[in-house]
Amino acid sequence: MPADCLMYPASPLPPAELVGRLERLASALVSDGSGRWAGATGLGPIAGLKPGQVVVGPAFTVRTRPGDNLVVHKAMDIARPGEVLVVAAGGHTDRALLGGLMGQYAATKGIVALVVDGAVRDRSDLDRVSPPVFATGLTHLGPYKNGPGELRGPVSVGGVVIRDGDLLVCDEDGVAVIPRHRAEEITSAAEAKFDSEAAERRAIAEGTWDRSWIDAALAVREVS
Ligand SMILES: O=C([O-])CC(=O)C(=O)O
Numbered sequence: 001m002p003a004d005c006l007m008y009p010a011s012p013l014p015p016a017e018l019v020g021r022l023e024r025l026a027s028a029l030v031s032d033g034s035g036r037w038a039g040a041t042g043l044g045p046i047a048g049l050k051p052g053q054v055v056v057g058p059a060f061t062v063r064t065r066p067g068d069n070l071v072v073h074k075a076m077d078i079a080r081p082g083e084v085l086v087v088a089a090g091g092h093t094d095r096a097l098l099g100g101l102m103g104q105y106a107a108t109k110g111i112v113a114l115v116v117d118g119a120v121r122d123r124s125d126l127d128r129v130s131p132p133v134f135a136t137g138l139t140h141l142g143p144y145k146n147g148p149g150e151l152r153g154p155v156s157v158g159g160v161v162i163r164d165g166d167l168l169v170c171d172e173d174g175v176a177v178i179p180r181h182r183a184e185e186i187t188s189a190a191e192a193k194f195d196s197e198a199a200e201r202r203a204i205a206e207g208t209w210d211r212s213w214i215d216a217a218l219a220v221r222e223v224s
């Protein structure tokens, strides 16, 4: 008997202009712009990310049984160009959920990144042919393909809830998540942080960076 797979409606795609603004930023700025707790922790770039590259796109959420990638295959078949495939698998790293073949296929579908709360394999192939991959680990052990799973429902990845259509900002520091309904507000705050950091960099170079707040916040007591 076929395995169960619930599928919720696809979310509207974000305006290209918003995606472009976020691509000029970084996951750390987005994190700061949303109160420093927007990140999916424990996921790092594993393959395919170029130095300095920032990948942005709306989440296509996938929930799968740990160690099984049947619904991940289904998601790749129906993903829309520009989406980031987000695979929630409970952070288990005992079996890889995708590898080089699936990475190559994802690239042909226009998927811009693969975010896996679990392990992947075929790292060198992924590096060559896949959109950037963010995951919690690597293992040579391959997945089962039995299901079940869920598509476009809410998922928990690295300690945060990600809903289908939320915006992900993925770079060398990891994966930041912007809830869809707060996209404009958080993007503007991240842009403001970009500008204030530029001013701070100038001050550092000129030797005028304000350090007074440290002694105001700290009582140093010398001991011998
Ligand atoms: O066998 C699988 O499903 C995963 C894999 O290694 C690949 O995509 O190359």
Ligand SMILES: [Mg+2]
Residues within 6 Å of the ligand: 099, 100, 101, 121, 122
């Ligand atoms: Mg493989």
